Amino acid sequence: MTIKPDSISELQELLPQSQRVDEVSLEAVAELIEHVPEDMTATVQAGMSLSEFQSRLAKAGQWLPVDPPHPQVVTIGELLACNLNGPRRFGCGTIRDWVIGMTVVLPDGRLIRNGGKVVKNVAGFDLCRLFVGAKNELGIIVEAAFKLLPLSEAEAYLVKRCESLGQAEELLENIWTSDLQPTVLDLHRVDGKPLTLVAGFAGPSADIEAQSGAANALGFAVETSLDYDARFRQTAPHFTSVAPGKLISTLKNLGDESFVARAGNGVVYHPSAKPKEVPSLDLQKRVKDIFDPKGVLAE
Amino acid sequence: MNCKPNKEQLTRRLAEIVGNDAVLADKRELVVYECDAYTLQRNPPTAVVLPRSTQEVAAVVRLCAELDVPIIPRGAGTSLSGAVLAVDGGVMIALTRMNRVLKIDPRNRRALVEAGCVNAWITRDASAHGLFYAPDPSSQTACTIGGNIATNSGGPHTLKNGVTTNHVLGYEMVLSDGTIEWLGVEPDGGEEVAGFDLRGAAIGSEGMFGVVTTVLVRLMKTPPTFKTFLCVFESVDEASQAVSGIIAAGIVPAALEMMDQLITQALEEAYHFGFPLDAGAVLIVELDGLPKGVEQQAKRVEEVCRQNNASEVRLAKDDAERTALWKCRKRAFGAIGRLSPNYVTQDGVVPRSKLPVIMRFIRTVSDKYELRIPNVFHAGDGNIHPLILYDEREPSQVKRALQAGHDILDKCIELGGSVTGEHGIGAEKIDFMAKQFSKDDLDAMQQLRRVFDPDKRCNPHKMFPGAKRCAEFAQKKQIPA
Numbered sequence: 001m002t003i004k005p006d007s008i009s010e011l012q013e014l015l016p017q018s019q020r021v022d023e024v025s026l027e028a029v030a031e032l033i034e035h036v037p038e039d040m041t042a043t044v045q046a047g048m049s050l051s052e053f054q055s056r057l058a059k060a061g062q063w064l065p066v067d068p069p070h071p072q073v074v075t076i077g078e079l080l081a082c083n084l085n086g087p088r089r090f091g092c093g094t095i096r097d098w099v100i101g102m103t104v105v106l107p108d109g110r111l112i113r114n115g116g117k118v119v120k121n122v123a124g125f126d127l128c129r130l131f132v133g134a135k136n137e138l139g140i141i142v143e144a145a146f147k148l149l150p151l152s153e154a155e156a157y158l159v160k161r162c163e164s165l166g167q168a169e170e171l172l173e174n175i176w177t178s179d180l181q182p183t184v185l186d187l188h189r190v191d192g193k194p195l196t197l198v199a200g201f202a203g204p205s206a207d208i209e210a211q212s213g214a215a216n217a218l219g220f221a222v223e224t225s226l227d228y229d230a231r232f233r234q235t236a237p238h239f240t241s242v243a244p245g246k247l248i249s250t251l252k253n254l255g256d257e258s259f260v261a262r263a264g265n266g267v268v269y270h271p272s273a274k275p276k277e278v279p280s281l282d283l284q285k286r287v288k289d290i291f292d293p294k295g296v297l298a299e
Numbered sequence: 300m301n302c303k304p305n306k307e308q309l310t311r312r313l314a315e316i317v318g319n320d321a322v323l324a325d326k327r328e329l330v331v332y333e334c335d336a337y338t339l340q341r342n343p344p345t346a347v348v349l350p351r352s353t354q355e356v357a358a359v360v361r362l363c364a365e366l367d368v369p370i371i372p373r374g375a376g377t378s379l380s381g382a383v384l385a386v387d388g389g390v391m392i393a394l395t396r397m398n399r400v401l402k403i404d405p406r407n408r409r410a411l412v413e414a415g416c417v418n419a420w421i422t423r424d425a426s427a428h429g430l431f432y433a434p435d436p437s438s439q440t441a442c443t444i445g446g447n448i449a450t451n452s453g454g455p456h457t458l459k460n461g462v463t464t465n466h467v468l469g470y471e472m473v474l475s476d477g478t479i480e481w482l483g484v485e486p487d488g489g490e491e492v493a494g495f496d497l498r499g500a501a502i503g504s505e506g507m508f509g510v511v512t513t514v515l516v517r518l519m520k521t522p523p524t525f526k527t528f529l530c531v532f533e534s535v536d537e538a539s540q541a542v543s544g545i546i547a548a549g550i551v552p553a554a555l556e557m558m559d560q561l562i563t564q565a566l567e568e569a570y571h572f573g574f575p576l577d578a579g580a581v582l583i584v585e586l587d588g589l590p591k592g593v594e595q596q597a598k599r600v601e602e603v604c605r606q607n608n609a610s611e612v613r614l615a616k617d618d619a620e621r622t623a624l625w626k627c628r629k630r631a632f633g634a635i636g637r638l639s640p641n642y643v644t645q646d647g648v649v650p651r652s653k654l655p656v657i658m659r660f661i662r663t664v665s666d667k668y669e670l671r672i673p674n675v676f677h678a679g680d681g682n683i684h685p686l687i688l689y690d691e692r693e694p695s696q697v698k699r700a701l702q703a704g705h706d707i708l709d710k711c712i713e714l715g716g717s718v719t720g721e722h723g724i725g726a727e728k729i730d731f732m733a734k735q736f737s738k739d740d741l742d743a744m745q746q747l748r749r750v751f752d753p754d755k756r757c758n759p760h761k762m763f764p765g766a767k768r769c770a771e772f773a774q775k776k777q778i779p780a
Contacts, residue, residue: 113736118716118720129464130747132496134496153549179589203589206595240489241491245404265490276493277493287497
C-alpha cells in the first residue's frame with residue numbers, strides 16, 4: 001500500500017500499524033527548515049522537489065551539487081533513498097558526500113536523528129550513510145541536512161565526436177593525465193548519433209576560459225546542454241559499473257548498443273543493463289532484520 | 300564475560316597463532332598500550348598481539364570469540380579520545396606490522412594498503428603519479444589508515460575535499476566472530492556497490508564493529524597551483540569575520556585555519572617561523588587549483604582580509620615556505636608543551652557563523668576557571684580545538700580543566716553543533732552522547748552495532764552512556780577542589 005501522511009507525526013503513527021508499505025508520499029512534508037548561507041548548509045524536509053530546493057538555495061548563490069534527471073519531480077527523499085546523480089558526479093561526487101544529518105522514521109514509529117547540521121561531526125555511528133541508497137527499506141527519511149557549494153561562476157560543456165572507441169580511449173587518457181579538471185567526463189552514443197565525448201568545466205571564470213582553451217586544442221567544440229542524460233536514462237535506467245580503467249573494454253562488449261557512460265566513474269547506462277544484484281552477505285540480511293524485523297517496508 | 304581464561308593459557312594460544320615474537324603480555328611491555336594520546340584514563344590490555352596478515356587477525360579474533368575475551372583494534376595509538384583504551388582488559392590487536400602500501404593504481408586513482416599503513420605514506424608513494432590522498436590529520440606522519448577509518452578522520456584540508464568517509468572506497472574487515480568481509484568497492488571493481496552501504500556505516504564506528512585489515516582508498520590529482528596566505532588580525536572576531544567574508548564571496552579554500560595569540564607565540568618560540576607576536580589571531584588560507592582561477596580567488600581573499608582589517612596578508616613565497624607553514628600548524632599541539640606541563644585538547648564543532656560566539660565564550664570560560672586556553676582550529680569547518688592548559692601536580696587544576704572542557708562542549712551543543720568533529724567519542728565523551736542525542740537516536744546506533752557485533756565484544760565500554768570506567772579515572776574525577 002501507499003501511505004500519504006499529513007505530517008511526520010502521522011507517519012510515526014501509520015507505519016507501525018501497517019502490514020506492508022510499498023510507498024510513502026511526503027508531499028505534505030516539504031518545508032525548507034533552514035538555509036544559512038554563511039554556514040553553506042541547509043536543512044530541508046524530504047517531500048520538497050530537488051528543483052524547488054535548488055531554486056531556494058540559488059537565491060543566496062549556492063546549490064546542492066547533484067544533478068539527477070528530472071529534478072522537478074525528484075524529491076529530496078528519493079534523491080537520498082535511491083542515491084540519484086547525473087553527469088556532474090565526476091566532479092561533485094554523490095549525495096552521500098553531501099549529506100550531514102538526517103531525520104528518519106523507523107518502521108516501529110520511532111523518530112531518530114543522526115549526524116547534525118554542522119559540516120564536520122563524528123559523534124556516534126554514521127547511520128546517514130546507511131540510509132542513503134537504502135531505498136527506504138530500513139526507515140523513511142523525512143528530513144535531511146546538507147553541506148552546499150557556491151554556484152559556479154562559470155560553466156562550459158564541450159563535445160568532441162570520436163571515430164572509434166580506440167580514439168575515445170586515447171583522448172580520455174590525454175585528459176586523465178593532463179592538468180584539466182573536468183566536472184563532467186561523459187562518453188555517449190545515443191539516438192543513432194556518433195560516438196561523442198563530453199568534457200564539462202565549472203569554477204572561477206578565469207579557469208573556465210583557460211580550460212576551454214586547452215580542451216579546444218584537443219578538438220573539443222562548444223555544446224550547451226547535458227540533456228542527453230535525462231533523455232537516455234528514461235529508456236535505460238540501469239547501469240553497469242566497472243573500474244574506470246575497464247571502461248573501453250566494457251563498451252566494446254556492448255556491440256552496437258546505445259549508451260551514456262560516466263567515463264571518469266566507470267558507470268555505463270545502457271538498455272540491456274540489469275539492476276545490480278545485492279550480495280548475499282549475512283550482514284546485508286541482518287541490517288534489514290534488525291531495522292525492520294516485521295518487514296513493514298517493502299524490498 | 301564471567302569465566303575469563305587465565306592469562307597464561309590465553310597468551311600461549313595467541314602465540315600458537317602469531318608466534319611468540321608477536322605477543323606481548325609482560326607488564327612492562329604493556330605500559331605502552333595502557334592508553335592512547337588521551338592520557339587521563341589508563342588500563343593495560345591483558346595481552347597485545349601484532350599480527351602480520353588478515354588470516355592471523357581472523358584466527359586471533361576467533362580465539363577471543365571462543366574464550367569470550369574483548370578485542371581492541373589499535374593502529375598507532377594517536378587517538379585523542381581514549382578510543383583504544385582497554386577499559387576492562389582484553390586482547391589488543393595492533394595492526395602496526397600490517398603497514399604495507401600494496402598497490403598504487405594511477406589509472407583508477409586508487410591505492411590498496413594494509414590497515415596499519417601510515418596515512419602520509421600513501422601520498423608519499425602516490426605523488427610520483429601526480430596523485431595524493433586527501434584526508435590529512437595533523438598526526439598523519441604517525442596515524443594509520445585503519446585508525447582513520449575508525450574515527451572518520453579529518454584534517455586541515457577537509458574543507459574542500461571532505462573527510463575519510465569521502466575517500467575510503469572499500470575495505471576488508473574481520474568481524475567479531477572471525478568472519479572476513481569486504482565492504483564497499485572492491486580493488487578492481489566498479490564504484491557502484493549494490494545493497495546497504497555497510498562501508499559508510501562502519502566508518503567512524505571507533506573500532507566497535509570489527510578489525511579493518513586492508514583498505515582501498517581514492518586518490519586525487521595533485522592541483523597544479525597552491526597559494527597559501529598568512530593573514531594577521533588584531534582580534535579573533537575580525538579573523539572570524541574574514542572567514543565568513545571569504546565563504547560569502549563564493550570561495551571554498553582548500554584550508555582555512557585559525558590560530559590565536561597564545562598559539563602563535565608558542566609556535567614562534569618553538570619553530571621560529573616568523574609569526575607576529577602581537578597579533579590577536581592569524582588565519583592560514585590555502586587556495587588550490589588551476590593557475591588562473593587560483594590567481595582570481597587570491598585577489599578576492601586578499602580584498603576580504605583587508606576589508607576586515609587584516610594588518611598583514613603574506614603569501615608563502617615558495618613551496619618550501621608553504622611546507623614550513625603547514626609543518627608549524629600541524630605541530631601546534633606539540634609546541635604547547637612550552638606553555639604548560641599538561642593540557643587537554645578539546646574538539647568541538649559549531650556552525651561556522653557561530654565562531655565569534657564560541658570564541659568569546661571560551662574566553663569567559665578561561666577567566667572563570669583561571670586557566671589559559673589557546674585555540675588552534677579548522678575555522679572553515681567550524682571545528683574548534685581549544686587547548687586547556689593545566690598542571691596535574693595541582694589537583695584543583697585537573698578538576699577545573701575537565702569542567703572547562705565540559706562547559707565548552709555544552710555550549711557547542713547549544714549552538715547547534717557537535718561535541719566532536721574528528722577525535723571521536725571514545726572513552727572521553729561518553730557523557731555527552733545523551734546530551735547531543737535522544738534515547739531513540741542512541742538505540743538506533745546500538746541497532747547498527749548489533750548488525751556487526753551482536754555480542755559487543757569489539758572495543759567494548761565506549762561511546763554509549765552506562766559504559767564501565769577505569770578505576771583510576773573515577774579516582775581522578777573525585778579529586779576535591
